[in-house]
Amino acid sequence: MRAEFLATLTAALALAACAPDAPPQAPAASAASSELVPADRAAKVALGLEHSTAADLYAALKARANGGAPLSLDDMPDWTGLWQRVGRPFFDPEQPADVLTTAKLKPEPLAELSRRRELSAQGIEYDPISDCGPPGFPRWLAIPFLREFIVTPGQTYLFSETVNNMRRVYTDGRDHPSAADAYALDYGDSIGFWSGHALVIHTSQVKAGIFHRNDPQYSDSLEAVEVWRKTDPTTVQADVWVFDPVTLEEPWYVQQTYKQVPNPDGLVRIGYWYCGENPNNAVEKTDEGTSQFSDFTFTDRDNR
Amino acid sequence: MFANVRCRKLCALLSRVGVAALGLLTAAASFAAIELPTEKAALIALGEQHRTAWDLYKDFSTQAKGGQRLNPARLPDWTGVYSRSGILFNWDQDQGRNRMPTAKLTPEYERRLVTKLDNIAKGIEFDNLSNCAPPGHPRWMTEPFLRDFVVTPDQTYLINEMVNDIRRIYTDGREHTPEADRYPLWNGDSIGFWDGGKLVIHTNSLRSGQYQRTQPEYSEQVETVEIWEKIDDKTLLAHVWVYDPPSLAQPWYSKHTYLKLSNEDKSLRIRYWDCGENQNNTVIQTENGSSQFRDFTFTDKDN
Numbered sequence: 001m002r003a004e005f006l007a008t009l010t011a012a013l014a015l016a017a018c019a020p021d022a023p024p025q026a027p028a029a030s031a032a033s034s035e036l037v038p039a040d041r042a043a044k045v046a047l048g049l050e051h052s053t054a055a056d057l058y059a060a061l062k063a064r065a066n067g068g069a070p071l072s073l074d075d076m077p078d079w080t081g082l083w084q085r086v087g088r089p090f091f092d093p094e095q096p097a098d099v100l101t102t103a104k105l106k107p108e109p110l111a112e113l114s115r116r117r118e119l120s121a122q123g124i125e126y127d128p129i130s131d132c133g134p135p136g137f138p139r140w141l142a143i144p145f146l147r148e149f150i151v152t153p154g155q156t157y158l159f160s161e162t163v164n165n166m167r168r169v170y171t172d173g174r175d176h177p178s179a180a181d182a183y184a185l186d187y188g189d190s191i192g193f194w195s196g197h198a199l200v201i202h203t204s205q206v207k208a209g210i211f212h213r214n215d216p217q218y219s220d221s222l223e224a225v226e227v228w229r230k231t232d233p234t235t236v237q238a239d240v241w242v243f244d245p246v247t248l249e250e251p252w253y254v255q256q257t258y259k260q261v262p263n264p265d266g267l268v269r270i271g272y273w274y275c276g277e278n279p280n281n282a283v284e285k286t287d288e289g290t291s292q293f294s295d296f297t298f299t300d301r302d303n304r
Numbered sequence: 305m306f307a308n309v310r311c312r313k314l315c316a317l318l319s320r321v322g323v324a325a326l327g328l329l330t331a332a333a334s335f336a337a338i339e340l341p342t343e344k345a346a347l348i349a350l351g352e353q354h355r356t357a358w359d360l361y362k363d364f365s366t367q368a369k370g371g372q373r374l375n376p377a378r379l380p381d382w383t384g385v386y387s388r389s390g391i392l393f394n395w396d397q398d399q400g401r402n403r404m405p406t407a408k409l410t411p412e413y414e415r416r417l418v419t420k421l422d423n424i425a426k427g428i429e430f431d432n433l434s435n436c437a438p439p440g441h442p443r444w445m446t447e448p449f450l451r452d453f454v455v456t457p458d459q460t461y462l463i464n465e466m467v468n469d470i471r472r473i474y475t476d477g478r479e480h481t482p483e484a485d486r487y488p489l490w491n492g493d494s495i496g497f498w499d500g501g502k503l504v505i506h507t508n509s510l511r512s513g514q515y516q517r518t519q520p521e522y523s524e525q526v527e528t529v530e531i532w533e534k535i536d537d538k539t540l541l542a543h544v545w546v547y548d549p550p551s552l553a554q555p556w557y558s559k560h561t562y563l564k565l566s567n568e569d570k571s572l573r574i575r576y577w578d579c580g581e582n583q584n585n586t587v588i589q590t591e592n593g594s595s596q597f598r599d600f601t602f603t604d605k606d607n
Contacts, residue, residue, distance in 0.1 A: 073376060073377045073378070073379060074376070074377040076376065080456070080458065080459075131580060132436075132580050133578055133580065133581070134576055134578055150454055150456060150461065152383070152454060152456070154383060155383070157454060157461070159470075163468070164467070164468035164469070164470060165468070165576065166463075166468055166470070166576065168573065170570070170573070172570070174570040177571060177573075181571065185575055185576070186575070186576040186578060187575070187576050189573070265478075266474065266476065266478035267481065267485070269472065269474075269481070269493070270472065271489050271490065271491070272438050272469065272470070272489070272490040272491050274436075274437060274438055274490060276435060276436050276437065276580075277437075
């Protein structure tokens with residue numbers, strides 16, 4: 001009892017003494033992150049161009065952050081809550097609707113994208129996620145629906161409810177798997193470090209895919225660097241540099257924004273996403289390359 | 305300016321002393337109020353003393369005076385990669401190699417289990433997981449493969465890599481979804497509280513299912529109470545009481561153990577589980593209720 005009183009008194013003294021002019025903690029923590037990357041888009045694009053690979057850019061950011069600093073449980077970024085991506089349904093949210101892409105594509109992927117957009121305009125389209133496959137990374141950044149960002153000192157979990165997509169970002173100092181053990185994965189392998197409250201990620205070992213429905217293809221040589229940070233109480237932003245020597249003439253910089261979903265009563269909850277739950281939602285690819293629902297199998301039970 | 309610097313140093317020192325002292329007190333206060341009996345018979349009896357899972361949960365909540373919010377700076381360390389230990393298809397490890405489980409089933413569900421086991425003995429079996437459906441809770445407890453457990457102050461994530469199966473336990477004081485908004489969910493709706501290092505969970509709003517392939521079925525009235533605790537550096541233990549009036553004549557108590565895997569070089573990493581990735585793994589239910597692979601479509605690429 002006496003010890004409790006003394007401890008409380010000491011803590012109270014500390015709090016009282018610090019209250020008048022204690023420096024605010026959040027800005028101090030975020031200062032490091034704001035210095036890590038330039039503020040305006042042109043400079044961020046230029047930052048990507050200064051590096052020949054994603055690994056080089058990642059190493060440069062790490063050097064700039066003096067190797068980064070492990071998170072401490074008594075100073076954790078608060079990324080709790082539910083989030084949703086905002087912006088246009090392109091990988092680059094700032095891409096105008098009448099522009100093919102903001103990426104500088106090599107001739108072959110450019111021709112493929114033009115052809116696919118023409119077919120799409122005619123109603124001929126098939127999305128690989130129609131068969132319940134995962135969007136994969138980096139497309140993960142652009143898909144809709146709810147998200148959670150779970151920050152722990154050694155690992156950050158970036159979750160999207162679509163087909164229960166979970167990216168694991170290891171910030172415990174481990175490296176990527178050795179080249180002998182590396183193979184293409186839906187979400188690749190992500191390692192990272194913290195600079196203040198900014199999370200810097202390098203991802204490699206991805207499977208080939210598309211950035212979004214009406215976006216370019218990418219190869220399994222793709223690698224990406226991301227810098228994630230909370231910019232205000234309801235906004236988390238990610239600066240993303242994509243390097244893919246097979247499809248991109250130069251690194252593609254985009255910024256993704258995720259807004260917190262209001263949930264004051266806690267009623268919005270993420271459940272398990274079972275993509276194959278309703279056989280009448282099964283979509284098949286037709287011979288001409290478009291999408292068609294499978295034969296419907298409605299029963300009396302479906303009328304309930 | 306100098307005074308400010310000196311004050312800040314003093315503040316920092318006092319803060320550290322104060323926080324350390326409070327930390328010691330928090331540690332002292334983190335001793336759990338809930339003391340579970342050690343004998344299985346007493347744990348079974350504890351379940352039987354309560355008419356519903358909710359009654360048992362409320363009793364635990366009363367013992368723990370509502371529990372405590374986790375101190376963000378002193379979270380229980382459940383990090384690492386785990387796997388369930390024990391006999392794969394047993395819900396209760398004490399079943400051993402016996403044909404029938406330890407549950408006290410109602411006659412209807414006992415009859416159904418006997419029929420199922422008879423069919424399995426004849427090679428007739430179909431598991432819903434074959435079409436990539438999630439196991440659902442409570443079966444989630446018994447699945448193999450890798451798991452990780454992420455503890456945050458207001459929410460704990462219980463993750464099984466198989467079909468990316470994540471249970472969310474809300475420990476921020478929220479209640480279950482109001483009755484008017486409830487419907488059966490694969491992993492139900494789970495709320496909980498912390499009592500020292502123990503996580504106490506109540507789950508409702510579940511779908512019907514089976515505890516495991518050779519185990520009984522349960523109805524969508526099933527509800528559970530779990531108490532999770534790390535009992536040593538590499539062992540997480542979950543006490544589970546299942547209540548399901550249509551299938552169980554009495555609550556079914558069992559204990560589940562998850563062991564931390566050795567991962568010194570950190571090469572063991574959980575990846576996305578795309579159940580439909582290999583079309584030649586697709587299993588369909590035959591007319592007699594058994595399982596059969598679809599016609600294989602191997603190509604030269606598969607070689």
